[in-house]
Amino acid sequence: MKTKTPWHSGKMICVAVFFIAAIVTLVAIAIVQNKPLEQKYKYGIVLDAGSSHTAMYIYEWPAEKENNTGMVGQRHKCKVKGKGISSYAREVAGAGRSLAMCMEEAKQCIPAAKHQDTPVYLGATAGMRLLMKQDRNSAVKVMEAVQQTLQASPFSYQGARIISGQEEGAFGWITVNYLGKNFQKAAGTMGALDLGGASTQITFVSKETIQSPDNAMEFRLYGNDYQVYTHSFLCYGKDQVLKLALEKKLKSADTSLEDPCFHTGYSEDKLFQKVFDSPCVQAVSTDAMNKSFMHKGSGNFIECQNSIKDIFNFSQCKNSQCSFNGVYQPPVEGTFGAFSAFYFVMNFLNLTGQSLADTKKGMEHYCQTPWNTIVENHPKVDKKYLAEYCFSGTYILTLLENGYNFTSENWKDINFIDKIEGSNAGWSLGYMLNLTNMIPAEAPDTPLMPHGGFVTLMLFLTLFLLILLFLGYTFLGRPSCLPPKEIV
Numbered sequence: 001m002k003t004k005t006p007w008h009s010g011k012m013i014c015v016a017v018f019f020i021a022a023i024v025t026l027v028a029i030a031i032v033q034n035k036p037l038e039q040k041y042k043y044g045i046v047l048d049a050g051s052s053h054t055a056m057y058i059y060e061w062p063a064e065k066e067n068n069t070g071m072v073g074q075r076h077k078c079k080v081k082g083k084g085i086s087s088y089a090r091e092v093a094g095a096g097r098s099l100a101m102c103m104e105e106a107k108q109c110i111p112a113a114k115h116q117d118t119p120v121y122l123g124a125t126a127g128m129r130l131l132m133k134q135d136r137n138s139a140v141k142v143m144e145a146v147q148q149t150l151q152a153s154p155f156s157y158q159g160a161r162i163i164s165g166q167e168e169g170a171f172g173w174i175t176v177n178y179l180g181k182n183f184q185k186a187a188g189t190m191g192a193l194d195l196g197g198a199s200t201q202i203t204f205v206s207k208e209t210i211q212s213p214d215n216a217m218e219f220r221l222y223g224n225d226y227q228v229y230t231h232s233f234l235c236y237g238k239d240q241v242l243k244l245a246l247e248k249k250l251k252s253a254d255t256s257l258e259d260p261c262f263h264t265g266y267s268e269d270k271l272f273q274k275v276f277d278s279p280c281v282q283a284v285s286t287d288a289m290n291k292s293f294m295h296k297g298s299g300n301f302i303e304c305q306n307s308i309k310d311i312f313n314f315s316q317c318k319n320s321q322c323s324f325n326g327v328y329q330p331p332v333e334g335t336f337g338a339f340s341a342f343y344f345v346m347n348f349l350n351l352t353g354q355s356l357a358d359t360k361k362g363m364e365h366y367c368q369t370p371w372n373t374i375v376e377n378h379p380k381v382d383k384k385y386l387a388e389y390c391f392s393g394t395y396i397l398t399l400l401e402n403g404y405n406f407t408s409e410n411w412k413d414i415n416f417i418d419k420i421e422g423s424n425a426g427w428s429l430g431y432m433l434n435l436t437n438m439i440p441a442e443a444p445d446t447p448l449m450p451h452g453g454f455v456t457l458m459l460f461l462t463l464f465l466l467i468l469l470f471l472g473y474t475f476l477g478r479p480s481c482l483p484p485k486e487i488v
């Protein structure tokens with residue numbers, strides 16, 4: 001009598017076919033599931049309307065990861081031609097027109113299908129704060145003009161406003177720490193130092209309880225609480241501070257001025273108006289405004305630094321300690337990112353990685369270099385900017401050391417930075433993250449493993465079990481608990 005093996009039975013062939021089909025289906029599903037999905041991106045536009053110029057930033061991020069830290073990056077930057085919007089006080093329509101070219105670039109850069117869903121924000125800083133003081137009516141009109149241009153664009157207009165100094169400081173701090181992925185690290189956060197044309201900001205986390213409410217900001221980000229100190233000094237940006245310094249040295253009867261902050265051999269006829277046209281300095285008569293003086297350099301760092309110290313008031317302080325002008329500031333703590341003009345100037349001077357003593361030596365050497373040598377060494381740099389680096393570098397040193405109280409010990413904690421992970425350091429990214437609620441207060445629940453990994457693991461486990469079952473059945477025979485095979 002012959003025993004028929006189950007392999008030859010029709011039932012078993014059927015089971016085998018289904019078994020193979022099931023494996024093929026599982027493998028196919030796993031492959032399809034794990035194929036990198038086409039990334040869906042979202043976009044956002046922020047216009048940083050600074051005192052000296054406007055910059056437009058386009059940010060992008062993968063749609064499904066918008067609440068993870070560090071996921072938003074800068075896709076494109078467009079520098080608006082000409083000066084800042086506050087310079088259009090007498091011709092307000094020009095402020096709106098000035099943005100047109102960058103808005104056109106944004107249309108090219110962002111896929112047309114996404115235009116409608118792309119928010120656009122404009123934030124104006126110290127230039128507009130000053131214009132608001134000087135000529136409120138014109139300031140309002142300038143803001144209306146830029147609003148019109150943005151509303152006429154295909155993007156989703158979300159507002160154009162003058163941001164406060166506290167916001168400017170705080171959002172700069174959020175930007176550098178978001179880009180550095182510091183909010184979810186135990187190492188702590190990085191302070192932010194921003195130097196613009198018309199104002200400067202210092203922002204950092206302090207252990208000390210902040211003694212003045214105007215300087216305190218509290219954030220809960222990704223499940224951690226932060227108490228942040230921030231202050232914005234209006235008129236202490238690099239361009240306004242030059243006016244403050246010249247105002248201290250100039251008498252209205254002067255026809256010439258010898259200035260240690262400019263190089264020997266430098267000489268330029270300047271209108272009093274250039275110095276006194278700002279609400280940061282004391283007004284002079286219209287007569288005086290139309291006069292000019294010969295601005296001559298004498299190139300001496302120490303004398304320059306002494307003259308710059310005159311524009312800081314170090315004598316009064318109502319709190320336990322102050323930076324200057326009676327402004328409360330706890331001692332600086334931790335590392336700092338110093339960006340905008342802090343970076344432009346120190347990078348130009350090649351002084352971004354030196355000790356405090358070597359930075360001073362470098363400045364001493366640079367300031368005493370004659371003007372014609374400076375021009376020869378930098379033929380491509382605009383002379384207006386070139387002339388001011390001795391002044392600006394000396395101001396930066398004085399602000400950091402005498403103003404904010406950095407010392408030779410913690411000087412190395414200041415990192416002069418332009419970009420982090422390809423995105424510019426500045427308030428604009430933090431501003432957008434905040435307005436689009438992209439920084440959650442609590443840390444998002446993260447699954448144990450990504451979805452693709454989970455599917456693969458499940459598939460392999462299933463396969464493994466099936467193979468075990470199959471092998472068991474073939475090599476070890478039918479389990480003894482099953483009823484005996486019928487003998488035909």
Ligand SMILES: Nc1ccn([C@@H]2O[C@H](COP(=O)(O)OP(=O)(O)OP(=O)(O)O)[C@@H](O)[C@H]2O)c(=O)n1
Pocket residue numbers: 049050051052053054084125126127195196197198199200237238239340341344345385
């Ligand atoms: N490559 C550059 C770009 C700018 N600047 C100067 O650096 C200063 C600050 O520039 P910025 O940070 O762009 O200032 P704003 O944002 O325009 O001014 P604020 O923030 O005060 O409104 C200005 O004097 C500008 O002329 C520079 O020296 N080199």
Ligand SMILES: [Ca+2]
Pocket residue numbers: 050051125195196197340
């Ligand atoms: Ca700025």
